[in-house]
Amino acid sequence: MVFEDPEVLDGDLMKVLRVDDDGSVFIRYQNDRCATVTGLNPLPSRGDVLLVGQGFWRVAPLEAWKESNEVGVVRRILEDGSLVVETSGILRTVKASEGVDCGKGHAIEFNAVEGVLRLLSETPITLLRDETDDDETPPMPVVxxxxxxxxxxxxxxxxxxxxxxxxxxxxxxxxxxxxxxxxxxxxxxxxxxxxxxxxxxxxxxxxxxxxxxxxxxxxxxxxxxxxxxxxxxxxxxxxxxxxxxxxxxxxxxxxxxxxxxxxxxxxxxxxxxxxxxxxxxxxxxxxxxxxxxxxxxxxxxxxxxxxxxxxxxxxxxxxxFRMPDDHDRLEILKVGAAPLQTEGDLPFEDVAALTTGWSAAELALIWTEAGQVASRDERSRISAEDMVIGYERAARRVVVAVPEASR
The missing domain is CATH 3.40.50.300 (P-loop containing nucleotide triphosphate hydrolases)
Structure with missing residues (x-):
């Protein structure tokens, strides 16, 4: 199934990590793969999100960059309202969000762009120390x-x-x-x-x-x-x-x-x-x-x-559990679409048939990509074309194992 629209420019999202004096731009893809890009004119700035395609590039809105959500424990609240959060033994600063009331010791879900997303536990998580109970021993949140x-x-x-x-x-x-x-x-x-x-x-x-x-x-x-x-x-x-x-x-x-x-x-x-x-x-x-x-x-x-x-x-x-079959993938795609705003008939059966060997998590990536396509086009609903583009983008990142018998 092919959708043609000369106004749609398909590309990949990249985030600028560093711009060198020689014009080299060090970037990161959303799958955490990194690369160096040359020949960009004018040069972007550190932190910019770029949409790069065949023969074109442009600065995209920061909202288009999808950061991975993390879970951590609030260790301190700073004077400006931002939070010091510990996750996997690393401390980082996270901006607070309106409507999410959290305090020291609370477990939160967050990402680097949106800050605090939701409160996971109103009960402070017990901090564990070693058997010496030394006050200088760093605590470790484990659950x-x-x-x-x-x-x-x-x-x-x-x-x-x-x-x-x-x-x-x-x-x-x-x-x-x-x-x-x-x-x-x-x-x-x-x-x-x-x-x-x-x-x-x-x-x-x-x-x-x-x-x-x-x-x-x-x-x-x-x-x-x-x-x-x-x-x-x-x-x-x-x-x-x-x-x-x-x-x-x-x-x-x-x-x-x-x-x-x-x-x-x-x-x-x-x-x-x-x-x-x-x-x-x-x-x-x-x-x-x-x-x-x-x-x-x-x-x-x-x-x-x-x-x-x-x-x-x-x-x-x-x-x-097994990898989803054709019927499973069809149901997973429909369940994934249920909470979203969509319009028209979506090609569930066609996409399900094209995603043999995909896991449920990989199928969910289709909706993430489709939502980005629609939002960048300043639309509030996902169309059939968005879903197809979302599949094509997700397919670039999914590696399907080849069964031994077919090698």
């Missing part, structure tokens, strides 16, 4: 706990069989728990989501928490690992304690990239990693029998997990 906005299964496109299997397992812990207790059956404690990155494992866990009215605790595996002695184990204990104390009486703990904190132990495994895995196993076994808490973990490397995690009573159930 983001946030109530999730109301989401339903209609917000999860495709994978109907996966959704049904996951829901059946989770409902056994919440909705039908009293019958299991009457029978005397052992409650389900852990479910492992396996599959490629970007297929919606975290998204589905959030929806399940919302649908079951359970408090949702999101733990990012890599951020849990601390260089401070005992901090990682203490963080784990705090997560499980918070879940058991949930005011709603129901809680889901979701560990993303569980293989980073519970990798298979060998003779060469560092002692700190051994202690962390051992602490995790102890906590999984130590739930109160009446605690309505379930642990969901996600990994794209199930073979790397310590076998002790997969024995009965821990992660004894697995839900396997």
């Amino acid at each position: 983001s706990q946030a109530g999730t906005p109301k989401r339903g299964f209609d917000d999860f496109g495709g994978f109907k069989d996966v959704v049904a299997e996951a829901l059946e397992l989770i409902e056994s812990q919440f909705r039908y728990r009293k019958y299991a207790d009457q029978i005397g059956a052992r409650p389900l404690r852990g479910v492992l989501f396996t599959g490629p990155s970007g297929v919606g494992k975290t998204h589905l866990a959030r929806i399940i928490a919302s649908e079951t009215d359970a408090q949702f605790h999101l733990v990012d595996g890599p951020s849990l690992v601390s260089k401070w002695v005992g901090s990682s184990e203490r963080a784990l204990r705090e997560v499980f304690a918070r879940a058991e104390a949930a005011t709603s009486g129901r809680a889901i703990i979701f560990f993303d990239e569980i293989d980073t904190i519970a990798e298979r132990r060998t003779d060469d495994t560092h002692e700190a990693s051994r202690r962390l895995v051992g602490q995790f196993l102890t906590l999984m076994d130590g739930f109160r029998r009446d605690a309505a808490v379930i642990v969901i973990a996600a990994t794209n490397r199930p073979e790397a997990l310590d076998p002790a995690l997969l024995r009965p009573g821990r992660f004894d159930r697995q839900v396997a």
Whole structure:
């Protein structure tokens, strides 16, 4: 499908990082790839966003540049109202936003252009220190706990069989728990989501928490690992304690990239990693029998997990995610379009057929690009042409794995 419009100039967005004396312009693409551009006249300025295409370039509005959102903890509020935010152990200054009231110790979502986007947790996150409790020891935030906005299964496109299997397992812990207790059956404690990155494992866990009215605790595996002695184990204990104390009486703990904190132990495994895995196993076994808490973990490397995690009573159930098929991709595209302002008939089927091997996250990139096309043209709705251009731009960034059999 081809749309022809001589007034549409298609190009790539680039951000100017540096302008050298020889006229070389150092730029960064939105996929974080960097390059040097020469021959631009007049020279742009540092911080400019450029739209560069075949034989043309122009300065684009700053709003066109899509920054990746990050999550961090507010450490200080400066006199001008801006915030000092810590994320992944790095401090950075973030501008405040109207309508988002946050304070020291609160978890926020932000990006470099728009500043604070939303408050994730009104409860200050506990700061963890090493076992010496030295006041000079740098604290480390390791867990983001946030109530999730109301989401339903209609917000999860495709994978109907996966959704049904996951829901059946989770409902056994919440909705039908009293019958299991009457029978005397052992409650389900852990479910492992396996599959490629970007297929919606975290998204589905959030929806399940919302649908079951359970408090949702999101733990990012890599951020849990601390260089401070005992901090990682203490963080784990705090997560499980918070879940058991949930005011709603129901809680889901979701560990993303569980293989980073519970990798298979060998003779060469560092002692700190051994202690962390051992602490995790102890906590999984130590739930109160009446605690309505379930642990969901996600990994794209199930073979790397310590076998002790997969024995009965821990992660004894697995839900396997796959790359979306044609029907899944069609549903994902339609779900992605639902909250957007669109006009006319959109080519869902055509784009779904062209995106074999794409993940849900990669399909979502189409709408990001389509929205940029429409907004730069000063329109408030996405058209069929915008969607096609969005697909073409996203396709340049998506690398689809070729199956062994077809090589």
